[in-house]
Amino acid sequence: xxxxxxxxxxxxxxxxxxxxxxxxxxxxxxxxxxxxxxxxxxxxxxxxxxxxxxxxxxxxxxxxxxxxxxxxxxxxxxxxxxxxxxxxxxxxxxxxxxxxxxxxxxxxxxxxxxxxxxxxxxxxxxxxxxxxxxxxxxxxxxxxxxxxxxxxxxxxxxxxxxxxxxxxxxxxxxxxxxxxxxxxxxxxxxxxxxxxxxxxxxxxxxxxxxxxxxxxxxxxxxxxxxxxxxxxxxxxxxxxxxxxxxxxxxxxxxxxxxxxxxxxxxxxxxxxxxxxxxxxxxxxxxxxxxxxxxxxxxxxxxxxxxxxxxxxxxxxxxxxxxxxxxxxxxxxxxxxxxxxxxxxxxxxxxxxxxxxxxxxxxxxxxxxxxxxxxxxxxxxxxxxxxxxxxxxxxxxxxxxxxxxxxxxxxxxxx
Numbered sequence: 091x092x093x094x095x096x097x098x099x100x101x102x103x104x105x106x107x108x109x110x111x112x113x114x115x116x117x118x119x120x121x122x123x124x125x126x127x128x129x130x131x132x133x134x135x136x137x138x139x140x141x142x143x144x145x146x147x148x149x150x151x152x153x154x155x156x157x158x159x160x161x162x163x164x165x166x167x168x169x170x171x172x173x174x175x176x177x178x179x180x181x182x183x184x185x186x187x188x189x190x191x192x193x194x195x196x197x198x199x200x201x202x203x204x205x206x207x208x209x210x211x212x213x214x215x216x217x218x219x220x221x222x223x224x225x226x227x228x229x230x231x232x233x234x235x236x237x238x239x240x241x242x243x244x245x246x247x248x249x250x251x252x253x254x255x256x257x258x259x260x261x262x263x264x265x266x267x268x269x270x271x272x273x274x275x276x277x278x279x280x281x282x283x284x285x286x287x288x289x290x291x292x293x294x295x296x297x298x299x300x301x302x303x304x305x306x307x308x309x310x311x312x313x314x315x316x317x318x319x320x321x322x323x324x325x326x327x328x329x330x331x332x333x334x335x336x337x338x339x340x341x342x343x344x345x346x347x348x349x350x351x352x353x354x355x356x357x358x359x360x361x362x363x364x365x366x367x368x369x370x371x372x373x374x375x376x377x378x379x380x381x382x383x384x385x386x387x388x389x390x391x392x393x394x395x396x397x398x399x400x401x402x403x404x405x406x407x408x409x410x411x412x413x414x415x416x417x418x419x420x421x422x423x424x425x426x427x428x429x430x431x432x433x434x435x436x437x438x439x440x441x442x443x444x445x446x447x448x449x450x451x452x453x454x455x456x457x458x459x460x461x462x463x464x465x466x467x468x469x470x471x472x473x474x475x476x477x478x479x480x481x482x483x484x485x486x487x488x489x490x491x492x493x494x495x496x497x498x499x500x501x502x503x504x
Contacts, residue, residue, distance in 0.1 A: 122494045123481035125444050128426045130473050133466050135358055135417040135459045139394070141349030143369075145342050145407045146397065149315050150335040153179060154308040159326050164337070166322050170313045176337055179330055181309035188306045191299035198295040202288040217273040224266035231259035317341035318403070342403050346379070347396045347411045353385050356392035358417030365396045365415040369405065374398050378415060420459065424467040428460060430477040441471060442478040442485050444493065450478060452487040 157179040164176050235255040241247045321338035330336050347367055351359065363378040376398030385392050396413045398405070405411075426441065434440045439457060442450045455470035471477070476493075478485065485491070 120490045120492050121450075121481060121485060123442075123444070123450070123478045123485070123491045124496060125476040125493055126427050126430065126479045128424050128467060128471050128473055128475045128477060130422055131425050132419055132421050133423045133425050133459050133464060134419045134461050136414050136461050137351060137355045137358060137417045138412065138414045139349035139351045140410065140412055141347040141394075141396075143405055143407050143409050143411050144346045144348055145317075145340040146344040146346055147315050147317065147341040148320075149313070149317075149339045151176065151311055151313065151337040151339060152333060152335050153311060153330045154332055155179065155305065156332045157181065157309060157330060159324055159328055159330050159336075161326050162322065164319050164322070166319050168319045170317065170319060170339060172313060172316045174313045175310055176313055176319075177311040177330075179309040179311070181306055184302070184306040184309055188299070188302040191295070191302040195292070195295040195299045198288075198292040202292050214273070217269065221266065221269040221273050224262065224269040228259065228262035228266050231255065231262040235259050311336060313337075313339050315339055315341055317343075340407060342400055342405070342407060344397055345400045345405045345407065347376070347398070347413050349394050349396065349411075349413050350386070350389060350391035351394050353390050353392055355417070356381065356385075356394065359392075359394060359415055363415050363417060365398075365413055367396060367398050367405075368412040368414070369409060371404055374405075376413075420466065423459070424471060424473050425464045426467060426471070426477050427479050428463050428465045429479040430482070431455075431457070431465060432482055442482045442487075443471065444476045444478060444491055448491050448493065450482075450485055450487070450489050450491050 160178045160180045162177045164170055164174075170176065235252070238247060238252045238255045242249060242252050317339045318341075319337055320340045321335075324330060324336060359378060359381050361378055361381060365376045365378055366373050367376050376396045378394060379397045380393075380395035382393040394413075394415070396415065430441045432440050432442065434452065434454065438454050440452050440454050443453050444450050453470050456468040458466035458468045460466070478491070481491075
């Protein structure tokens with residue numbers, strides 16, 4: 091009987107021990123996790139880079155002549171308009187040259203008027219008179235010849251007188267021909283040549299005057315653009331040298347951030363893409379205006395220009411800035427929280443998908459765009475599948491899980 095009692099007690103102890111082990115095993119295998127669905131939604135490819143701010147437009151105002159600065163009309167930091175007078179160089183010698191050249195123009199124009207309005211007509215009138223006188227002399231010689239030939243026939247005069255009259259007639263014809271040729275020359279070639287010569291003298295004088303006026307205008311330094319005077323290295327009285335900047339004007343009403351973007355990311359960028367420029371003073375919206383068609387051979391990057399308005403001129407050229415450009419927007423992508431991504435023992439990217447029977451299954455995936463805590467799934471996961479976003483570290487494939495809310499903290503497995 092005692093043996094039966096001992097066997098019964100031992101059986102009870104064994105049964106109780108097994109039940110306790112089964113309960114402990116069950117607690118250990120059911121892992122609490124948080125999950126999120128793989129949803130279909132829009133996601134943007136945002137490409138970021140660091141760059142430097144530049145003015146939209148900048149002009150180094152360089153004089154074309156070398157002369158002392160007579161006076162400056164602006165200081166560094168002043169706002170100027172396009173065409174505004176900034177400085178004046180000493181120009182008394184240039185004023186004298188311009189005045190002299192102007193008088194030469196007036197003289198040439200007066201000579202032209204004399205040539206076309208007075209000189210040539212007088213010469214032509216005179217030549218016409220000479221032609222008429224030669225014609226009358228020839229007619230008189232012709233009548234004299236005829237009269238003497240008649241008298242010779244009557245035997246009144248000698249043959250010698252007739253011959254002399256004929257010689258005089260021949261000379262008169264020659265004189266008339268010469269006078270007519272001279273008149274044709276005046277009315278034709280000579281008139282045109284003298285007119286062209288006079289006109290050429292006027293044009294030459296005007297050219298010299300324009301040159302002297304241009305030299306005089308170079309002594310007045312004007313701004314080629316609207317903007318702010320950023321630099322003025324000289325003072326009044328110092329020598330301004332041709333080819334050396336006298337002032338620098340920058341237009342910072344809009345600025346450009348020049349950033350170098352890796353080649354594999356630059357392929358997604360195009361002119362007109364929206365962008366955000368961020369500096370220590372805040373951020374503002376802009377857009378891409380240039381994507382360089384060639385990559386830098388040394389850094390294998392592509393330079394991208396992002397332009398933004400600069401109200402209040404708060405963004406200063408030369409300072410650093412961070413740009414974020416929206417390269418593309420996918421309207422119907424499968425997206426999961428980035429916390430769902432895990433690394434497998436082989437180094438592959440995986441997620442733990444939870445099925446309806448509360449079992450976690452490891453799935454190898456291929457990812458795409460990442461933005462704002464979300465990642466695009468290209469392969470390996472379907473829409474509406476539940477993935478572990480908290481408690482997935484150390485979770486084995488096929489493990490039993492219990493889905494908990496955000497208020498409950500899942501225990502990470504070692």
